[in-house]
Amino acid sequence: MSSSPSDDMSAFTSALKSSKRTIAVAGAGLSAASGVPTFRGAGGLWRKYDAIKLATPEAFRASPSRVWQFYHYRREKALAAQPNPGHLALAKFSVPSIRETVVLGASFTLITQNVDGLSRRALTQIAETHPELADEVSSSAVQNSMLEMHGRLFDVVCTSARCGHREFNLHSPVCPALAGTENVFARDEPEPHIDEKDLPRCKNCGSLARPGVVWFGEMPWFLDEIDGLVDHADLCIVVGTSSTVYPAAGYAHAVKMNGGNVAVFNLDRSDGDGDADFLFLGPAETTLPKALGL
Ligand code: OAD
Numbered sequence: 001m002s003s004s005p006s007d008d009m010s011a012f013t014s015a016l017k018s019s020k021r022t023i024a025v026a027g028a029g030l031s032a033a034s035g036v037p038t039f040r041g042a043g044g045l046w047r048k049y050d051a052i053k054l055a056t057p058e059a060f061r062a063s064p065s066r067v068w069q070f071y072h073y074r075r076e077k078a079l080a081a082q083p084n085p086g087h088l089a090l091a092k093f094s095v096p097s098i099r100e101t102v103v104l105g106a107s108f109t110l111i112t113q114n115v116d117g118l119s120r121r122a123l124t125q126i127a128e129t130h131p132e133l134a135d136e137v138s139s140s141a142v143q144n145s146m147l148e149m150h151g152r153l154f155d156v157v158c159t160s161a162r163c164g165h166r167e168f169n170l171h172s173p174v175c176p177a178l179a180g181t182e183n184v185f186a187r188d189e190p191e192p193h194i195d196e197k198d199l200p201r202c203k204n205c206g207s208l209a210r211p212g213v214v215w216f217g218e219m220p221w222f223l224d225e226i227d228g229l230v231d232h233a234d235l236c237i238v239v240g241t242s243s244t245v246y247p248a249a250g251y252a253h254a255v256k257m258n259g260g261n262v263a264v265f266n267l268d269r270s271d272g273d274g275d276a277d278f279l280f281l282g283p284a285e286t287t288l289p290k291a292l293g294l
Contacts, residue, residue: 029240
């Protein structure tokens with residue numbers, strides 16, 4: 001661990017202003033203030049189950065009913081949530097004409113492990129509140145500068161390898177049988193069982209569908225693109241992640257090894273601190289807007 005990372009906001013601002021290729025790596029802590037539970041720590045238990053153990057193909061094979069109820073619960077949480085000032089600060093920084101008020105001629109990419117769609121909704125909010133920026137926000141350059149590497153909660157994907165149909169689906173509930181199961185909390189309450197035929201089905205071929213997220217043991221999205229960005233980044237902002245899940249957990253270290261700076265924003269100390277030049281302990285929804293000058 002580097003001896004003592006700095007918590008000097010003005011020194012960070014100088015580093016930000018002199019960086020040409022900045023990346024941010026975000027995790028569940030970014031959405032915590034919006035009411036979306038994290039995976040580890042206080043938010044890590046769903047009913048009596050460890051949330052991490054449910055995010056696997058094995059858990060889905062063993063009980064598609066249980067795993068769908070878990071993701072239905074997370075969908076409902078995300079649908080009820082609003083982007084917080086942390087999402088909004090990163091989204092603003094993604095828009096070149098806003099970013100240029102802070103730093104000229106620099107690129108920025110947000111790599112998020114979050115599947116809740118709140119970072120993208122923050123972009124939409126910016127377009128709504130600043131209609132003069134709507135074209136810029138909807139441009140592919142801005143939309144593609146937000147990489148949801150662990151997939152998307154609101155994608156529903158066919159489990160049949162022959163079909164693989166994927167749809168974006170914001171329905172609440174995602175299918176009638178899941179309605180109300182998000183309210184079953186007590187450890188000793190009987191777990192509702194939903195028959196496979198009543199779980200979400202593929203619109204194309206009728207097979208069982210699954211949440212369009214990346215599970216443990218599956219390949220995250222955009223890996224080649226992200227590797228290229230990490231190789232060339234001169235500043236890595238790490239936000240609200242325990243930095244325990246690879247490959248995302250390794251990006252800050254790679255930037256550091258290439259001579260770049262690392263700035264960590266987290267409520268607590270985390271595994272990501274080891275490479276931090278800057279460490280801002282506290283809620284990212286407060287520290288990040290300040291640090292980005294937005
Ligand atoms: P974790 O739940 O592991 O970590 C959340 C981090 O956010 C912790 O380090 C908290 O201290 C921090 N935190 C909480 N509230 C915060 C706040 N308001 N401001 C700043 N920091 C805060 O979540 P991730 O690191 O995102 O993957 O987990 C990584 C991956 O593991 C997830 O994408 C998911 C999970 O299992 C898959 O499902 C494949």
